[in-house]
Amino acid sequence: MSVIFLVLPLAVLFSIGAVAVFLxxxxxxxxxxxxxxxxxILQDDRTEARSSLRRASRR
Amino acid sequence: MSxxxxxxxxxxxxxxxxxxxxxxxxxGLPVPRARQRAGEAEQFCCDGCVTVHSxxxxxxxxxxxxxxERVAPEAKAATVSDRSYSDFDDAAFRELYCRKLSGDxxxxxxxxxxxxxxxxxxxxxxxxxxxxxxxxxxxxITRQVAHITWDDxxxxxxxxxxxxxxxxxxxxxxxxxxxxAEHTRQRRTLLGKLAVAGAAAGxxxxxxxxxxxxxxxxxxxxxxxxxxxxxxxxxxxxxxWSGSVFHRGAWAALRTRTPHxxxxxxxxxxxxxxxxxxxxxxxxxxxxxxxITVLIFLLLVGRWIQSKQHQSARDAAELLHALAxxxxxxxxxxxxxxxxxxxxxxxxLIEVRAGEHVAADGKVESGSSSVDSSLLTGETRxxxxxxxxxxxxxCINLSSALRVRVEKSGANTRVGQLTKRMEEAALxxxxxxKLADRLSGQFVIGVLIAAAVTLAIWSFxxxxxxxxxxxxLLVVTCPCALGMATPLAVxxxxxxxxxxxxxxxxxxxxxxxxxxGLFVFDxxxxxxxxxxxxxxxxxxxxxxxxxxxxxxxSAHPIALAFQRAFQNEPDAEASYVEQTTGGGLxxxxxxxxxxxxxxxxxxxxxxxxxxxxxxxxxxxxxxxxPVLIASDGVVRALAGLGDPIREDAGxxxxxxxxxxxxxxxxxxxxxxxxxxxxxxxxxxxxxxxxGVTPEEKLAFVxxxxxxxxxxxxxxxxxxxxxxxxxxxxxxxxxxxxxxxAAADVFxxxxxxxxxxxxxxxxxxxxxxxxxxxxxSLLYNGVGVGLALAGVLNPLIAAILMPLSSLTVITSSFxxxxxxxxxS
Numbered sequence: 001m002s003v004i005f006l007v008l009p010l011a012v013l014f015s016i017g018a019v020a021v022f023l024x025x026x027x028x029x030x031x032x033x034x035x036x037x038x039x040x041i042l043q044d045d046r047t048e049a050r051s052s053l054r055r056a057s058r059r
Numbered sequence: 060m061s062x063x064x065x066x067x068x069x070x071x072x073x074x075x076x077x078x079x080x081x082x083x084x085x086x087g088l089p090v091p092r093a094r095q096r097a098g099e100a101e102q103f104c105c106d107g108c109v110t111v112h113s114x115x116x117x118x119x120x121x122x123x124x125x126x127x128e129r130v131a132p133e134a135k136a137a138t139v140s141d142r143s144y145s146d147f148d149d150a151a152f153r154e155l156y157c158r159k160l161s162g163d164x165x166x167x168x169x170x171x172x173x174x175x176x177x178x179x180x181x182x183x184x185x186x187x188x189x190x191x192x193x194x195x196x197x198x199x200i201t202r203q204v205a206h207i208t209w210d211d212x213x214x215x216x217x218x219x220x221x222x223x224x225x226x227x228x229x230x231x232x233x234x235x236x237x238x239x240a241e242h243t244r245q246r247r248t249l250l251g252k253l254a255v256a257g258a259a260a261g262x263x264x265x266x267x268x269x270x271x272x273x274x275x276x277x278x279x280x281x282x283x284x285x286x287x288x289x290x291x292x293x294x295x296x297x298x299x300w301s302g303s304v305f306h307r308g309a310w311a312a313l314r315t316r317t318p319h320x321x322x323x324x325x326x327x328x329x330x331x332x333x334x335x336x337x338x339x340x341x342x343x344x345x346x347x348x349x350x351i352t353v354l355i356f357l358l359l360v361g362r363w364i365q366s367k368q369h370q371s372a373r374d375a376a377e378l379l380h381a382l383a384x385x386x387x388x389x390x391x392x393x394x395x396x397x398x399x400x401x402x403x404x405x406x407x408l409i410e411v412r413a414g415e416h417v418a419a420d421g422k423v424e425s426g427s428s429s430v431d432s433s434l435l436t437g438e439t440r441x442x443x444x445x446x447x448x449x450x451x452x453x454c455i456n457l458s459s460a461l462r463v464r465v466e467k468s469g470a471n472t473r474v475g476q477l478t479k480r481m482e483e484a485a486l487x488x489x490x491x492x493k494l495a496d497r498l499s500g501q502f503v504i505g506v507l508i509a510a511a512v513t514l515a516i517w518s519f520x521x522x523x524x525x526x527x528x529x530x531x532l533l534v535v536t537c538p539c540a541l542g543m544a545t546p547l548a549v550x551x552x553x554x555x556x557x558x559x560x561x562x563x564x565x566x567x568x569x570x571x572x573x574x575x576g577l578f579v580f581d582x583x584x585x586x587x588x589x590x591x592x593x594x595x596x597x598x599x600x601x602x603x604x605x606x607x608x609x610x611x612x613s614a615h616p617i618a619l620a621f622q623r624a625f626q627n628e629p630d631a632e633a634s635y636v637e638q639t640t641g642g643g644l645x646x647x648x649x650x651x652x653x654x655x656x657x658x659x660x661x662x663x664x665x666x667x668x669x670x671x672x673x674x675x676x677x678x679x680x681x682x683x684x685p686v687l688i689a690s691d692g693v694v695r696a697l698a699g700l701g702d703p704i705r706e707d708a709g710x711x712x713x714x715x716x717x718x719x720x721x722x723x724x725x726x727x728x729x730x731x732x733x734x735x736x737x738x739x740x741x742x743x744x745x746x747x748x749x750g751v752t753p754e755e756k757l758a759f760v761x762x763x764x765x766x767x768x769x770x771x772x773x774x775x776x777x778x779x780x781x782x783x784x785x786x787x788x789x790x791x792x793x794x795x796x797x798x799x800a801a802a803d804v805f806x807x808x809x810x811x812x813x814x815x816x817x818x819x820x821x822x823x824x825x826x827x828x829x830x831x832x833x834x835s836l837l838y839n840g841v842g843v844g845l846a847l848a849g850v851l852n853p854l855i856a857a858i859l860m861p862l863s864s865l866t867v868i869t870s871s872f873x874x875x876x877x878x879x880x881x882s
Contacts, residue, residue, distance in 0.1 A: 004282065008289060012262060019258045026247050026254070033199045039177040040184070043126065 085112045085137060094612075107137035111227050118189035120182065127178035137227035144220035145414045147232070156232045157216065164194060166208040167216060169230040171223060174203050182226060190214065190222050205230070242370070249366060252301040253359045259297035260352035264857075266290045267349035271854050287339045290348035297352045298332045301359060318500025320542055324358060326503070327351075327537030334530040345527055347534045350856045354539045357864055361543040364550045368565055387418030390462065400452070401469030409463050411456045419468040423448045426461040430454045473780065498832075499538065506536050509843050517849065524849060532846035535856045536839045540863040544831030548871040552824040555877040560807035561817050568787045568803040572821035575719035576768030576786065578814070579760065582726035582733060582749075584774040585791050586740070586811060587702040591617055593624035594683055597674050598696025602653075602688055604628040609646035609653050612636060617686060620700050643686075654689040665689035671697050679731025704736060711811035712740050718818055720770075725751050725759060725781075756781040772814055789814065820877040827874040831867045838863035 025031065081090040084101040085108035095102055103109045115123055146152060157167045174183060179198070183205055186196035192213030197206045209219055220230045266286045273283060305328065308321030331347040338344030387400045388410040395410055400418040403409065408424060411417050417430070427445040432454045444450060450463055452472035469475055510529045517525035549566035556563050563569060580586050607625035610618040611633065635647040643656015645664070654664045658675060661667065667687070674697045675685045683699035712722050723746030726733045733749030736742075751759070757780045763769045764786065771778070771785035774792060782788030783801040790802035792809050806813045842859055845851045 001282070005285065008266075008285065012289070012293075015258050015262055019254055022254045023251050026250050029243075029247075031247075031250060032243065033201065036180055036198060036200045039180050039200065042129075042177065043181050044122075 083108050085109075105137075107139040107227065110139045110225050111137040114189065114222075114225050115182075118185075120185055120188060123178060123182050126181045127176070129178075139225055139227060144217040144224070144230075145412075146416070147216040147220050152232065153216070160208065163211045164208055165211045165216075166206065167232075169205050169207060169220070169223070169232065171198070171203050171205050171228040171230050173228050174198060174200060174205075179228070183223070183228065186219075186222070189226075190219065193219060246366060246370070249304070249359070249363060252304065253356070253363055256297045256301035256352065256356040256359050259293045259301070260349070260356040263290045263293040263297075263349045263352045266293070267853070267857065270346075271857075274854065284342070287346055290346060291336055291339045294332060294335070294348040294352055297355050298328055302328050302355050304359065304362065305355075318497060318503070320499040320538060323499055323503045323506055323536070323538050324354075324542065326506075327533050328355065330530055331534040331537075334526065345531070345853050347530070347853050347856060350534055350853065350860055353857075353860065354537050357539050358542045361546045364546040368546070368549065368553070388412075403465045403468035405465055405467070407465045409465060411461045411463055413456055413459055415456055417450045417452055417454045417456060417461075417463060419463070419465045420451050420472040421449070421463045421465040421467070423450060424462045424464045426459060428456055428458045428461050430456055476780070498541075502538065502541075506533065506843075509536070509847070513847055516847070521849075528846055528849055528851070531851040531853075531856065532843060535842035535846060535851060535859060537860075538835065538839070539860055540835035540838060540867040541832065543864060544835055544867045544871070545828050547868060548824060548828045548831055548874070551871045551874070552820065552827070552876040556817070556820055559813075559816065559877050561813055561820070561877065562805040562807065563817075564803050569821040569824045571768055571786050572770065572818055573825040574768060575721075576770055577721045577723060577746075577763055578715055578770045578772060579723045579725050579763070579785070580811075581771075581773035581778060581791075582724055582728055582736060583702060585772055586708050586724065586736065587704050591620040591684065591700040591702050593620050593698055594701040595678065595681075595699035596696065597699070598671075598688070598694075599690075602690060602696055604631050605648045605651060605653055605690070606655065606688060607631070608633045608648045609636060609644065609655060613638060613644070617700060621698075651690050652692070654687075656687065658685060658687060661687040661689055661694060666693045668694060676731070679729055679735075681735065684729060684732055704739060705811055707810050707812045709740055711815045712742070714815045715818060716741075718822070720818065721746065723747060725756050727751055727753075753778065753780060757784055760784045789817070816877065823874065823876045827871060827876060830874075831870055834866050834870060835863060838866070 081095050081102040082088065083090050083104035085103060088104050090102045090104045094104065101112070103112065115121055153165075157165050159165055171183065174180070177200075180200055183198045184196050186207070187193045193207060193209045195206075195208040198204070199206070205223070207219060209216075223230045266289045269286050270278075270283070270290075272278075273286075302325070305321045305325045308319055309325035312319035312322050328351055331351045334344075335346040335348055335351075338346055386397050387403055388395050389398045389403065390408045390410055403419050409418055409421075413428070423444050423446050425446055427443070429443050430450055432442060432451065444461070450456075450461070451474065452468070453474040467475075510532050513532050514525050514529045517528050545566075549569065552569060553563050553566070603625050606621055607628050608631035610621040613619075613636075615638075631648055633646045633648045636644060637646070638644045639656075639660065642660035643654065646653045646655070654661055658667075665687075666689075671687065671694050675687075678685045678697070678699040681699070683701050686698040686700055687694050688696040688698060715722055722740075722742050724733055724737055724740075724742055726749050728749055730749030733747050734744060737744060737747035748759070756778065760769055760771055760781045761784050764784070768786040770787045770789060771782050772789045772791060773782060774790070778790075779801045782790060782803075787804060788802040789804040789806060791806050804817060806817070838859060842851070842856070845855065845859075
């Protein structure tokens with residue numbers, strides 16, 4: 001049972017890692033707009049559109 | 060001056076017609092007879108739809124229609140304006156609103172009118188395909204803001220703006236980085252705190268489970284210590300970082316000696332943490348870290364919900380900021396220089412070039428042009444202006460340069476006043492939250508007394524447990540459910556209302572509507588169908604085909620009524636037609652000069668025989684709108700047009716009165732007509748006024764507000780100021796963008812019944828809120844009782860708190876505040 005002294009801190013570290021990733025995402029504005037991406041996903045990706053969009057998204 | 064003006068479609072008036080079988084290829088609405096082209100597969104109801112469709116065809120974006128079918132939004136004709144957007148290319152403009160990126164790329168954020176559905180997202184984000192040179196285009200549909208990046212060498216911003224306008228999405232400059240950057244930062248920080256609190260709570264709870272297990276079976280010392288210290292560590296970031304939201308509020312409340320919900324919250328958290336930390340350090344005694352961290356998490360969720368509600372109110376105020384111009388061209392001693400619009404003194408002369416916004420309220424000194432006042436009136440039809448005409452800040456000068464003598468500038472302009480009122484409304488703390496704040500004052504005192512009593516009692520009975528019991532009491536009486544009950548109930552109600560086509564901007568609107576007040580209705584389009592029909596004709600029948608020809612090109616409700624009535628008359632062509640907004644028209648048909656319009660319009664252009672005067676009063680008594688038809692200088696006929704009252708109007712007004720509200724009517728229509736409608740709907744005559752101008756409406760609403768709540772219901776056109784001045788402004792179907800921004804509620808469905816639904820729903824929501832508050836207080840009472848009895852331990856506290864929260868959550872979600880199927 002003494003393994004808990006290893007496992008518990010490890011689990012806490014994971015938790016901290018997850019929170020860190022979340023805070024990073026928040027800081028980069030990923031949670032600013034939750035409605036539009038949901039709509040975008042449902043749009044059909046027509047093949048000729050795909051390549052021009054890829055070109056456009058590269059800055 | 061062009062002969063026929065571009066008119067927006069009539070869908071905003073909810074018109075149904077059977078004029079030939081053609082539907083517009085773009086918007087699906089019926090095509091007026093005169094615009095139908097025989098033998099063509101594609102028909103369009105207006106120039107706006109033609110423009111958008113051809114643009115889509117050119118860009119290979121006809122898939123738009125498929126996307127739109129999937130989403131099935133409300134049919135609306137495209138509104139395309141004449142603006143050139145040349146002011147977007149000004150150096151000063153670019154300085155304020157554009158950002159340079161690497162290479163030659165520039166980006167800007169533009170507020171777009173008319174983007175309301177997923178198909179619009181699809182279209183706007185495919186702008187690069189339509190306009191080479193645009194690298195990226197992303198739309199945030201909630202805030203209606205498009206983020207566009209383009210190659211500065213290939214394109215100018217005015218071209219981008221013009222293209223967006225041609226698609227039917229008129230763009231406006233975003234009022235910039237300042238306040239909204241701060242709000243974004245605050246919002247993101249809150250979200251971060253929420254996440255940390257959640258993670259801490261989850262971990263603390265897991266460790267607490269272990270400890271609870273250990274309560275029933277013996278746990279070895281070292282494991283006990285591990286879990287106790289572990290929970291303490293988890294609680295630290297939650298209490299000191301996430302919880303700082305409450306500690307700061309509590310400190311401010313203490314300093315200013317005003318009651319605030321944060322006081323008892325902060326007290327409970329800090330006491331619980333402090334005592335728990337002490338107990339962890341000395342090795343024995345109760346710890347409450349799990350309860351505290353879950354508390355912080357749930358309360359922050361409540362805060363988050365509230366902040367989202369405030370956000371939408373703030374966004375609306377930002378829109379008006381964007382629409383009012385920030386600079387003006389001042390003409391002083393022969394030279395013209397740019398000054399901030401807010402600093403213009405009364406009497407100054409400013410120059411407004413074609414394509415620019417007028418920077419202040421004033422009168423035209425020289426120049427003739429046409430203006431688009433859709434910001435304030437919703438009329439996209441250009442209005443002719445010349446020396447002496449009044450113009451307002453925010454209106455767009457369309458054709459040629461004007462010089463305007465300033466009368467009011469900055470915050471005193473109509474737009475400025477509107478914005479100010481909306482900002483005030485956004486800052487107003489919702490009254491129901493104020494109720495919770497007031498409660499909290501008494502609450503804190505009650506809790507402190509209870510704690511003191513507990514300490515006292517237990518010091519005598521069993522001193523070693525005294526502090527334990529007092530702390531337990533403070534922790535368990537933390538107003539978690541209390542803090543969550545209100546925002547949750549409001550949020551659920553708003554969501555449900557939205558599904559019923561009732562879009563409410565904030566909780567305070569619901570709170571206001573729950574109490575009896577005065578409902579002021581606009582007449583045309585709100586209480587009536589807005590469909591005019593020809594009911595009576597007195598005079599020369601020979602004029603019928605001529606009237607039909609004259610009215611054939613217009614989509615104005617009066618024109619449609621004539622078109623319908625005279626469908627079967629022989630065809631004729633009008634060689635010249637000139638319309639005046641809100642007045643009438645002049646036409647040359649078959650060698651005769653026809654003047655058709657309202658009494659005021661015709662009076663200055665033709666002779667009115669005595670029999671017509673008599674007939675006019677008679678018609679007004681019968682609730683008909685009189686339209687005079689003059690041929691070659693003399694009025695030869697009088698048409699009586701009736702606007703039928705909506706079927707659900709009578710019933711709805713009765714229902715409102717049954718709820719304790721008073722009902723009134725304010726309309727710009729003929730007073731006689733208004734009185735007849737009032738009589739039919741049972742509205743007392745002192746509450747029904749006709750012939751009212753927008754300024755008078757505003758004055759009436761402001762006057763009536765003294766001493767009671769005033770709810771204004773209007774279709775938004777010409778009503779923006781009055782809507783914003785009312786306790787709750789309710790915009791019906793088909794309003795101008797600015798009016799939608801000014802109103803607190805927007806009803807998507809036609810008819811008066813949604814207003815009743817809104818009033819009922821508001822009442823029920825308030826009931827749910829009170830119920831939630833009641834439940835929370837009940838739980839707190841139980842907690843106090845258990846604590847006093849010395850029975851309370853962390854396990855029981857850990858059960859009580861989620862139980863109370865769950866009760867409140869369930870009570871909010873299962874309540875039927877706005878019933879019925881989604882619309």
